[in-house]
Amino acid sequence: MIDNVALILGTTLMYSTPLIFTAMGGVISENSGVINIGLEGMMVIGAFTGATIGYFTGNPWIAFIGAGFAGAIFGLLHAIACVSFGANQVVSGIAINFLGPGLALFLSRIFFDGATMTLSINLDNKMPRPLSGVFSQDSFMYYFLGNRYATVYIALILVFLLWYVLYKTKLGLRIRAVGEHPTAADTLGIDVYKIRYLSVIFSGVFAGFGGAALSLAIVSNFRPTLVSGHGFIALAAMIFGKWKPQGALLACLLFGGAQGITVFLGQYDFKVSSQILSMIPYVLTMVILVGFVGRASAPAADGIPYDKEQKY
Amino acid sequence: MLRKRTILFISVLVIVLVIAGCGQAKKETKIKVAMVTDVGGVNDQSFNQSAWEGLQRAEKELGVKISYVESNQDADYKPNMETLFDAGNDLIWGIGFKMAETLGEVAKLNPEQKYAGIDCFFENPTPNLVGILFKEQEPSFLVGYIAGKMTKAKKVGFVGGMDFFVIHKFHYGFMAGVKYANPECKILAQYADSFTDAAKGKAIANQMYKNGADIVFHAAGGVGDGVIEAAKEQNKFAIGVDRDQNDLAPANVITSAMKRVDNAMFNLTEDLVKGEYPGGTNVVYGLKEGAVGIAPTSDKHVPQDILDEVDKVKEMIISGELVVPSSLEDYKKWMK
Amino acid sequence: MNKRKIYNFFSNKVFLFTLISILAGLIIGAVILLFAGFNPLRAYAIIISGVLGRFKYISYTIIKATPLILTGLSITFAFRTGLFNIGAEGQFIIGAITATAVGYFLHLPAIIHIPVVIISATIAAGLWGGIAGFLKAKFGVHEVISTIMLNWIALYFQNYLVYMDGFQKPGGETSYSIQPTASIKLFGEWKLSDAGFAWFNSNPFLRDLFKTPVNFGFLFAIVAAVIVWYILKHTTLGYKLRAVGFNKNAAEYGGINVSKSMIISMTIAGGLAGLAGAVQVMGVTHNVSLLAAMEGFGFDGIAVALIGNCTAIGSVFAGLLFGALKYGGTKIQPAMGAPSEIINIVIGTIVFFIAIPRMISLLIKRFSKKDRL
Structure with a gap:
């Protein structure tokens, strides 16, 4: 029994990791006042770039950073639209959700001889598993952490770092100030544009990492259906977590945990059909939202373009 | 002033494009074979891809001209079939069991066009239709x-x-x-x-x-x-x-x-070239026909x-x- | 007077921006095609002749556009009340299953059957959409989360129903087809009968046209667009909903029941997406099948609503444009081997430029300055 718990926890971590990265992307962007619906598209381009660079260089770290870089380019695009040109942020995000997959598939066909699926990276060239072989086979810790990739720990560290930056540093204070009261922040001498650019670009970086966590750790290749919906789940988790890194983390873990339980229950022959079981994670999320979390409010200036000339 | 200019510019562009579109008609003498993929797309590392590989082999060995259209939704099958029909193909393939209903209908509507379906079974296939099934x-x-x-x-x-x-x-x-x-x-x-x-x-x-x-x-x-x-x-x-x-x-x-979808595709295309297209039948491919089997790399481990x-x-x-x-x-x- | 009117219409800023965005999308798409070694002019020519070349193609484009117009309207409606309906996808699914179930299980004369199917699908999907509105109004659950979750629940729900005994077509992965009396396809059955076949064969033009699943769906979409336009522009309900969308607090202060408005808005939005599902089933597919992934009607609807500037009329035109690009785009692969993903890049670019009217006006300023020189 205890093994099963360990396995469910392990599955939870595995499933949540890409979501955590991406949700952090949402957190940083929206705290600075820019809505980012484009997380899904940024994740796709990250997953593709990660798998491609990983395949050609054989180095997972270069691939991972490359994925972040690809995400950053889309982040920059979003920032140019939303910060410099006062775009409707939702609209720009939706555009990115079309552009990301479109470009990823287009490039894939060019790099991989017409294929929309990249070639598989072998185990040694994937992300390392730091605790592989540390625990004895069949122990609790083996099932819990033995097979987890470095991306899991990086995601957790990222959450902590982001929390620290947002709430314990001057920069974080500025980001939040820009997200709540850009006008006031401006009068205090904070460069609203610069802060927003920075936040949105990093948002792309994190979402790109999220995609790479799928294509470099959970599996070892990219295919067009790999991301299918994870970005939107991460977006939901970010809102669920009330726009806070720690809250989003919990929401992602909850979702991953529900998937773990679904897989666990699926091995038994129930009267309940597997389609109903598959609904569990989604229903559970809604129930918890209604019952325990309650009202969520975004940063005050979230979604509102800031225009220096139109102050007051 | 500006608006007029913009409108003018757009109109000119549209006209240019339309004219460019009209100058494309060319006559082909080669036998043309095309396929409609299901929602998996042509590079699904699975049966759609295998189907395309079969056609590519046919292109190389039999000298036929090949093309494909990908479907994004189930509702795309029919328009995609029509697209290939209009392109003047000798044989049009539908890949995947989801295509069966559409194939049955278009075969009836276009009696002069030959069709074939992978993973499709037809109850009363018209003489211009072949169903291919595998014993997975x-x-x-x-x-x-x-x-x-x-x-x-x-x-x-x-x-x-x-x-x-x-x-x-x-x-x-x-x-x-x-x-x-x-x-x-x-x-x-x-x-x-x-x-x-x-x-x-x-x-x-x-x-x-x-x-x-x-x-x-x-x-x-x-x-x-x-x-x-x-x-x-x-x-x-x-x-x-x-x-x-x-x-x-x-x-x-x-x-x-x-599942050697490629073999099945190649064989039927070859039949077509030879003039032996088995219209109006369902063909079942199993071990016997060499269209299914275990991987050639099995000897590495087994x-x-x-x-x-x-x-x-x-x-x-x-x-x-x-x-x-x-x-x-x-x-x-x-x-x- | 007409000249003046037409001039005004074309000189409308929003319309102009949209045109420029579409142009920008096509240009960026062309550049990418050029980089990949394809002739963009040829690609676009293929798309244009593939959409307008024959009546049959136009018919397909309209059929393709119909559900997108309706999901676009759904998103438009919610947007106007300040709600972001990502859930059109799931509402579409609910509408489609309800239409299939009611269309299959009930046996009624067509004149009653068709409205019964449409109304029940619209109501079911409306209630489904209403859940998100209710959760937002009563529990403050953000509609983006709830609609994303509801999409997945709807997807699995459809798969669950497709497996049910008595509904699943034996030996298949689809449900039974709806009764002919619930179909809105023109000459659906007759087309395939011997008599119909003979008649159509004697008339090549009609034969060509009716090869497509021509159906009344587009009319429903137009009617729905007019109703949406009317509700938003000319009714107190529409006024209230827009007021909530414009400024929630002010609306509440002004005595508008914000919670109720949200529920109503999401219900209507859900109903519209459900109508899309119903029309697709009644006019094109006639059944629902096992879904391995989202089909994208709802997500594409978001882009349609945005390209249409979140207006009812705009959604109709944007839906047609979208349908044309998607349908025409499939033709560039067989004709010249260029990947049809380019269409997604073009659409993405169009939406991107639509997001940044300020950049476009900047460009226009430059453009007009040169004009004066």
């Missing part, structure tokens, strides 16, 4: 046999994509094969309810390996990527599907249940004596001595 249960039986012989834990697993009849052929063929080789062997089976969620496939496979299975067979598309990944990580065995998936994990994928036995089993299936079940009811009967 037969290669599944063979890989099941291999799994039953090679398992040390006497426990193997099956991960299905979605729970419906096409996947059932793999599922029960596999189970029968395992039991045939090793009656005491236990089989864990679970469906992922998805063909895309690789993480879920990985979680299910991890669970099966933890529960003692040492070989897992999948028939689950993109979910299978996760299954093979789990085998790779834990250094267990996995069995691939549709094509030889050994390249995904050379040390772990011991064999694959292959000992020769087991492969020899597999050959014997194969002969028995071909001769009709052994009939492989393809559904739960058949399987229950078969077990008795």
Whole structure:
């Protein structure tokens, strides 16, 4: 029994990791006042770039950073639209959700001889598993952490770092100030544009990492259906977590945990059909939202373009 | 001023494009063959891709001209069929069982156009229509046999994509094969309810390996990527599907249940070129026709004596001595 | 007077921006095609002749556009009340299953059957959409989360129903087809009968046209667009909903029941997406099948609503444009081997430029300065 718990926890971590990265992307962007619906598209381009660079260089770290870089380019695009040109942020995000997959598939066909699926990276060239072989086979810790990739720990560290930056540093204070009261922040001498650019670009970086966590750790290749919906789940988790890194983390873990339980229950022959079981994670999320979390409010200036000339 | 200019500019552009479009008509004398993929797309690493490879071979060896259209939704099948019809093809393929209804209808509407469908069965095919079916249960039986012989834990697993009849052929063929080789062997089976969620496939496979299975067979598309990944990580065995998936994990994928859609496509195209298009029939491809089988890389992992036995089993299936079940009811009967 | 009117219409800023965005999308798409070694002019020519070349193509484009117009309207409606309906996808699914179930299980004369199917699908999907509105109004659950979750629940729900005994077509992965009396396809059955076949064969033009699943769906979409336009522009309900969308607090202060408005808005939005599902089933597919992934009607609807500037009329035109690009785009692969993903890049670019009117006006300023020189 205890093994099963360990396995469910392990599955939870595995499933949540890409979501955590991406949700952090949402957190940083929206705290600075820019809505980012484009997380899904940024994740796709990250997953593709990660798998491609990983395949050609054989180095997972270069691939991972490359994925972040690809995400950053889309982040920059979003920032140019939303910060410099006062775009409707939702609209720009939706555009990115079309552009990301479109470009990823287009490039894939060019790099991989017409294929929309990249070639598989072998185990040694994937992300390392730091605790592989540390625990004895069949122990609790083996099932819990033995097979987890470095991306899991990086995601957790990222959450902590982001929390620290947002709430314990001057920069974080500025980001939040820009997200709540850009006008006031401006009068205090904070460069609203610069802060927003920075936040949105990093948002792309994190979402790109999220995609790479799928294509470099959970599996070892990219295919067009790999991301299918994870970005939107991460977006939901970010809102669920009330726009806070720690809250989003919990929401992602909850979702991953529900998937773990679904897989666990699926091995038994129930009267309940597997389609109903598959609904569990989604229903559970809604129930918890209604019952325990309650009202969520975004940063005050979230979604509102800031225009220096139109102050007051 | 500006607005007028913009409008003028746009109008000119549109006119230029339209004119450019009109100057394209060319006459081809070669035989033209084209296919409509299902929603998986042409590079799905599965039957759509295999189908395209079959046509590519036909292009090389038979000198036919080939093309394809990809479908994004079920509703695309019909317009895509029409697109290829208008392009003046000699034979139009529909790939995947979902295409059957559309093919039946368009074949009726365009009696002069030849059609064929992979994984399609037609009740009363018109003379311009051929249905091609595969006995997926037969290669599944063979890989099941291999799994039953090679398992040390006497426990193997099956991960299905979605729970419906096409996947059932793999599922029960596999189970029968395992039991045939090793009656005491236990089989864990679970469906992922998805063909895309690789993480879920990985979680299910991890669970099966933890529960003692040492070989897992999948028939689950993109979910299978996760299954093979789990085998790779834990250094267990996995069995691939549709094509030889050994390249995904050379040390772990011991064999694959292959469906040679490419062979079927090539053969029928060859028939067409020769003028022997078997219109108005359903063709069933099994081991006998060499259109299904186990992967050529199987000898890397499977000992020769087991492969020899597999050959014997194969002969028995071909001769009709052994009939492989393809559904739960058949399987229950078969077990008795 | 007409001249003046037409001039005003074309000189409308929003319309102009949209045109420029579309142009920008096509140009960026062309540049990418050029980089990949394809002749963009030829690609676009293929798309244009593939959409307008024959009546049949136009018919397909309209059929393709119909559900997108309706999901676009759904998103437009919610947007106007300040709600972001990502859930059109799931509402579409609910509408489609309800239409299939009611269309298959009930046996009624067509004149009653068709409205019964449409109304029940619209109501079911409306209630489904209303859940998100209710959760937002009563529990403050953000509609983006709830609609994303509801999409997945709807997807699995459809798969669950497709497996049900008595509804699943034996040996298949689809449900039974709806009764002919629930179909809105023109000459659906007759077309395939011997008599119909003979008649159509004697008239090549009609034969060509009616090869497509010509149906009344587009009319429903137009009617729906007019109703949406009317509700938003000319009714107190529409005024209230827009007021909530414009400024929630002010609306509440002004005595408008914000919670109720949200529920109503999401219900209507859900109903519109459900109508899309119903029309697709009644006019094109006639059944629902096992879904391995989202089909994208709802997500594409978001882009349609945005390209249409979140207006009812705009959604109709944007839906047609979208349908044309998607349908025409499939033709560049077989004709010249260029990947049809380019269409997604073009659409993405169009939406991107639509997001940044300020950049476009900047460009225009430059453009007009040169004009004066």
